[in-house]
Amino acid sequence: MPKIRLAFLWHMHQPLYREPETGEYLMPWVRLHATRAYNDMAAMLERHEQVRCTVNFTPVLLEQLEEYAAGSARDRFLDLSSRPPADLTPDERQSILASFFMVDWERSVRTMVRYWDLLQKRGRDIRRVDLAKLAQQFTDAEIGDLQTLFNLAWFGFAALEEDQGLRELLQKGRGYGPADVEYVLAAQRRVLAAVAPRWRKLSERGQVELSSTPYHHPILPLVCDTDSAARALPGTPLPPRFSWPDDARWHVREARDSHARRFGRPPAGMWPAEGSVSPEALEVLASEGITWAASDEGVLLRSLPPGSSRVRSLYRPWRASAGAGGEIAMLFRDRALSDLIGFTYARIPADDAVADFTTHLGRIRSSWRGEGQPGAPTAGIFLDGENPWEHYPASGGDFLEKLYRALEANPEIETVTLSEAVAGATGPAISRIHTGSWIEASFRIWIGHTEDRLAWTALGRARDALEAARRAGNVPPESLERARAHLHAAEGSDWYWWYGEDFTTELAAEFDSLFRGHVVKACQLLGALPPFEALQPIKRVGIPSTLETKPLREPTALVTPKLDGHDPTYFEWQGAGLCRPGQHRGSMYGGAQAFHVLYYGFDLENLYVRLDPAESPQRSAEVASRLRVTVMASDRQQYVEFDLVADGQVRPGRLREGTAGRGVLLRIFEAGVPFADLGAGTGQELALSLHVMRGDVELERLPRYGFLTIKVPDRDFERVHWRV
Numbered sequence: 089m090p091k092i093r094l095a096f097l098w099h100m101h102q103p104l105y106r107e108p109e110t111g112e113y114l115m116p117w118v119r120l121h122a123t124r125a126y127n128d129m130a131a132m133l134e135r136h137e138q139v140r141c142t143v144n145f146t147p148v149l150l151e152q153l154e155e156y157a158a159g160s161a162r163d164r165f166l167d168l169s170s171r172p173p174a175d176l177t178p179d180e181r182q183s184i185l186a187s188f189f190m191v192d193w194e195r196s197v198r199t200m201v202r203y204w205d206l207l208q209k210r211g212r213d214i215r216r217v218d219l220a221k222l223a224q225q226f227t228d229a230e231i232g233d234l235q236t237l238f239n240l241a242w243f244g245f246a247a248l249e250e251d252q253g254l255r256e257l258l259q260k261g262r263g264y265g266p267a268d269v270e271y272v273l274a275a276q277r278r279v280l281a282a283v284a285p286r287w288r289k290l291s292e293r294g295q296v297e298l299s300s301t302p303y304h305h306p307i308l309p310l311v312c313d314t315d316s317a318a319r320a321l322p323g324t325p326l327p328p329r330f331s332w333p334d335d336a337r338w339h340v341r342e343a344r345d346s347h348a349r350r351f352g353r354p355p356a357g358m359w360p361a362e363g364s365v366s367p368e369a370l371e372v373l374a375s376e377g378i379t380w381a382a383s384d385e386g387v388l389l390r391s392l393p394p395g396s397s398r399v400r401s402l403y404r405p406w407r408a409s410a411g412a413g414g415e416i417a418m419l420f421r422d423r424a425l426s427d428l429i430g431f432t433y434a435r436i437p438a439d440d441a442v443a444d445f446t447t448h449l450g451r452i453r454s455s456w457r458g459e460g461q462p463g464a465p466t467a468g469i470f471l472d473g474e475n476p477w478e479h480y481p482a483s484g485g486d487f488l489e490k491l492y493r494a495l496e497a498n499p500e501i502e503t504v505t506l507s508e509a510v511a512g513a514t515g516p517a518i519s520r521i522h523t524g525s526w527i528e529a530s531f532r533i534w535i536g537h538t539e540d541r542l543a544w545t546a547l548g549r550a551r552d553a554l555e556a557a558r559r560a561g562n563v564p565p566e567s568l569e570r571a572r573a574h575l576h577a578a579e580g581s582d583w584y585w586w587y588g589e590d591f592t593t594e595l596a597a598e599f600d601s602l603f604r605g606h607v608v609k610a611c612q613l614l615g616a617l618p619p620f621e622a623l624q625p626i627k628r629v630g631i632p633s634t635l636e637t638k639p640l641r642e643p644t645a646l647v648t649p650k651l652d653g654h655d656p657t658y659f660e661w662q663g664a665g666l667c668r669p670g671q672h673r674g675s676m677y678g679g680a681q682a683f684h685v686l687y688y689g690f691d692l693e694n695l696y697v698r699l700d701p702a703e704s705p706q707r708s709a710e711v712a713s714r715l716r717v718t719v720m721a722s723d724r725q726q727y728v729e730f731d732l733v734a735d736g737q738v739r740p741g742r743l744r745e746g747t748a749g750r751g752v753l754l755r756i757f758e759a760g761v762p763f764a765d766l767g768a769g770t771g772q773e774l775a776l777s778l779h780v781m782r783g784d785v786e787l788e789r790l791p792r793y794g795f796l797t798i799k800v801p802d803r804d805f806e807r808v809h810w811r812v
Contacts (some may be wrong), residue, residue, distance in 0.1 A: 091463035091502045092403075092453040094495065095419060095509035096141035097382060098473030099359055100126060101305055102149045105163065108574060108605040109789055110299040113163035113599045118152040122280045124244035124483050125474035126153075130286040131246035132485070133296060136492040136567050142297040142506040143287065143473065144359045147273050147346040148304050148580070150284065157281040169235045172266060173228035179668070181223040184231060185210050188238035190594070192478045196241040203237040206230060214594075229263070236264040239272045244477065245485035247279050267608040288351050297505035300347045302339035304580035307371075307534050309523055311336040311579050314544060316366050319523040320390075320530035327535070327544035332551060333372065336580060338375045356507050357381060359470065362534075363421070363526035363580045370521055371411030380417040380510045381408075382470055384526035388420040391522040399455045403465035405513035408521050415517055418512035421470040421526065422452075430471040434479040438487040442494050449501060449547040464502075466509050501620055534581055537588030539626050543603060546621035547578050547641035550607045553616035567613045574610040578603055587627060600627035601794050621774035637717060639796055641666040646805060647689040653705075653736050653754025661698060663800075664689030677752035682708040682732075682780045683757070686790045690801055694749075695719070695766070697778060699757040699790070705734035709753065712787055716779040717741075717759065720767050720795070726766050729781075730759055763800055770802045 102121065105113045133139060155161035168176075168184055176184070189197065189207055197203045209226070211217040226234075240257060248254050250636070253271055290296040301310050309316050313331040318324065340358070348354040357380035358373060365383045373381055385402050392401055402420055410416040425448055433441035449467065456465035477484035497502055526532050534540060554571055557563040563571075583603035586596050593599070604622040611618040645663025649656060668687040687698040697717060701708040709732050718727040728741040730751035741749040741761060748766070751759030768774055775795035780788040 089453070089457060089500075091500050092449050092456075093464050093466040093502050093504050093509060094449065095466060095468050095504050095506055097144055097299070097359060097421075097468070097470040098129060098141065099144045099301075099471065100149060100473045101144075101146040101301065101361075102152065102474075103305065103580050103599075104148050104577050105152065105602070105603075106161075107602065108577075108609040109786075110792075113152075113161055113166075114602060115595060116163040116165035118149065119156055119161075119166065119276060119280065120239075120242040121165060121474045122153060122156070122283050123242050123247055123276050125477050126283045127279050127286070128244035128246045128477065128483055128485065128488075129473055130283070130290060131250075132492060133290055134286075135489075136496060137293075137295060138496045138503075139492045140295055140297075140356075140503045140505055142299050142399045143290075144299045144301060145287070145347075146301045146303075146305050146361075147343045148577075150346065150350055153280060153283055157277070158286075159277075166273070169239055171271060173231040173235070177246075177499060178220065178223055180303060181218040181226065181231060184234060185219055185223055185226065186214060186594075188234050191238065191241045195479060195481060195483075200237060200241065200258075200261065202233055203241065206234055206237070232266075232269070233262050233264050236269045236272055238444040239269070239276065243275070243279075244483040247275065250276055254339040278627065281614070284350060287293060291351060296350050297357075297507055298347070298355065299357050299506065300343045301359050301361050302336070303343045303346065304339060304577050305361040305582065306336070306339055306579040307362060307364045307525070307581045307584070307741050308336050308339065308360050308369040309364055311339070312366065312368040312372065314535060316368065316523050317535050319366075319538060320528075321532055324532070324536055326454075327541040328375065328548055330544055330548040330551065333368065335551075335576065336369065336372050337376060338576065339377065339579070340372055345558055346379070357417075357510075363387065363470070364524070364531065364581075365521050366523040367409070367411075367520055370408055370416050371414065374410035374414045374416045378416065380419070380506055382419050382421065382468065382506065383521075384470075384524075384529065385420050385423050386526070386529035387522045387524045387596065388518075390524065390529050391518050391520065397459060397523060399452070399459050399465075400461055402516075403452060403456055403467055404461075404465060405510040406515075407513050407517040409519050410515055411679075417513050417522075418518070419466065419468045419509050421468045423526070424448075425467065426469050426471045429469070430476050431763045433487060434476060434481075434484075434543060438481075438490045441487055442490045445491065446494055446498060446501070450715060453500065462480045466504070468509070515733045533588070533590055534584040537590075539587035539628075540584050542621045542626045543584060543587055545617040546604070546607050547575065547625075550578070551575055551612050551617075552624070553611055557614045557616065559616075563614055571610040571613040574613070578606040578610070589732060596627045597625065600625055604794065615623070617723070617725050618720060620720075620773070620775075623720055623795050624773075625794070626646060639665050639667045639791070643689045643798065645689075646672075646691045646801065648694075649689075649698070649758060649760075651738060651750060651752055651758045651760055653756055655750040655755050656698070661687050661689065663795065664696070664698070667796060682711045682788055685792065686778060686797070688776060688796060690763075692761050692803065693764070694760045694802060695776075695798075696760045699760075699778070701756065705753055705757075706754060708732065708757070709734040712782050714781045715751070715759075716755065716781055717761065718777045718779065719761075719768070720775040721766075721768060721772055722765055728759075728761050728765075732757065768800050770800050772800045774798050774800065 101300040102118045106114045106157045291298045312333045344354045363383040406417050407415045408419045607622040608618040643665040664687045681702040683699040684702040685700040715730045730741050734753045736754035738752045740747040749761030778790045
């Protein structure tokens with residue numbers, strides 16, 4: 089009786105966490121997953137040379153790994169980790185308490201006594217604690233331990249086995265000093281730099297096939313045509329049609345080239361993001377030289393005549409039509425077996441999990457033979473190669489060791505790469521692949537919610553603006569390409585994953601901000617009005633994220649301050665909005681900070697802003713030369729610029745077509761701009777951001793991310809907002 093052929097595909101992916109305005113990484117997951125899954129999975133395969141598999145790296149992940157290895161990537165968690173506790177601001181201490189328990193509590197916090205005690209002191213439900221008050225109760229020693237323990241908890245079994253210093257720090261358990269946290273961060277850098285070379289070596293020795301995904305992990309069929317979602321979801325409301333197959337082709341072509349640069353050869357095949365396929369997407373893949381693709385069994389069974397046998401259909405490779413006369417080889421995942429590893433086996437002993445898995449393989453082999461099928465069955469096991477291990481004991485080390493050992497020892501099982509699995513696919517080709525993904529064989533997750541549709545609408549309007557600028561030829565080529573790059577990033581699937589009600593994350597606001605930032609930045613580079621959908625949060629979250637700058641206070645009363653730059657009286661700015669961006673700095677923010685507090689407000693005729701210097705007015709004027717106040721509405725974008733000279737002289741602001749408003753810097757900076765000069769009428773919603781400039785270089789942005797939203801007031805504003 090022939091062996092069963094087992095084709096693993098481990099998918100490694102993280103979206104682009106680099107903030108469009110500052111270049112700073114908002115989230116640390118590339119860095120932290122590298123110290124666990126990306127490193128662990130390679131180390132385990134090095135020990136088990138007879139186990140063959142396919143490992144899928146997305147180009148956008150590899151790009152970020154390279155930046156970390158080169159030292160050019162800095163994320164906010166990394167900056168917070170490396171700062172001496174005594175130097176942290178109150179806001180930064182709050183951010184640490186909010187964020188440095190983002191690891192599996194049962195597997196990684198409870199196992200460290202000090203870490204668990206600190207979690208109990210902070211509280212398990214962050215919604216029920218006063219972080220500002222709590223931050224005052226944590227000592228520098230406790231904050232220092234938390235900085236070290238959070239980063240230490242993310243190391244997987246391979247790094248701990250290979251680094252005695254990390255093991256000693258784990259045993260130490262508490263009382264960490266600056267040298268300890270620096271050792272941990274240096275160990276991270278060493279692991280990060282070794283990830284790609286380690287996988288390339290496994291590929292070169294023929295044990296591992298490295299594959300890819302379209303560059304930014306887009307839902308390729310939706311980039312080709314969002315209307316295609318209706319094939320699996322008839323009657324579902326859809327956004328205005330987005331149809332840019334050339335963008336889909338770019339994602340595939342650039343992924344292929346990127347892979348060749350990093351690993352010495354282009355990938356033979358691709359795992360389309362989320363297993364998403366359509367006839368149009370397969371045509372793009374095949375025409376760009378991709379020889380195999382993979383998807384889910386739900387897609388396969390909907391591509392075949394009703395009543396087709398699951399066993400005879402699923403456990404074999406296929407050829408699928410891919411455009412006029414073209415074909416592409418395909419294998420489809422066994423959903424149940426893949427999900428057992430991804431979601432179930434973490435909760436049972438490794439011996440029992442491995443025994444259960446091999447028993448399932450034996451049943452498949454028997455069923456295949458029982459249905460009279462010739463040759464060997466081929467089972468596709470495709471799943472996330474990074475997230476599951478957070479929830480396994482010892483980062484999955486015991487399970488993977490026993491699984492690979494069992495596969496090597498079992499004479500009835502043969503592990504193969506995807507290229508080996510699809511070689512020699514026989515029989516008629518699938519004439520028309522079903523349009524869908526591995527979830528519900530549809531795209532509901534990424535386009536089926538109101539928030540999804542708002543995001544696709546914003547993206548579509550920005551993409552139309554790019555095409556209009558290209559045709560008009562009135563935007564410099566460099567700006568055109570930079571705008572295009574931002575929109576390619578906005579086409580990634582990850583942003584849409586978090587829209588809607590299906591999935592939750594404490595960092596939903598950050599994902600939303602990243603998506604909207606790419607759309608807005610693209611439009612700014614084109615000189616086009618950003619879609620108003622992108623100027624305010626699309627994701628509605630119950631509480632503000634502690635990592636994203638938010639106004640501490642919304643405007644509650646009309647204000648008419650005297651614009652003289654003197655220290656204000658108590659009542660001048662009472663009722664104005666307040667935004668305190670904090671001290672976090674990105675790679676583009678060199679030098680000193682100019683301003684640290686923003687007040688904003690209005691009366692019936694004017695918009696007012698006030699900035700308080702971080703050090704002194706003279707230092708602010710030395711650091712920066714001008715302030716740009718950007719105001720966006722659904723039908724226009726205006727900005728007014730003010731010179732920053734600390735002499736108390738009131739100066740007019742500059743609009744593109746003349747002057748507007750007046751500003752002054754003495755003890756503080758104050759400015760006012762008539763709504764009429766901005767073309768804004770009563771009741772109109774506006775988005776506001778302030779940019780501190782030195783020449784043409786932006787030094788600071790207030791708020792740090794996104795925009796402050798206001799509505800031009802009417803005479804009922806104070807009555808509506810009045811309170812005791």
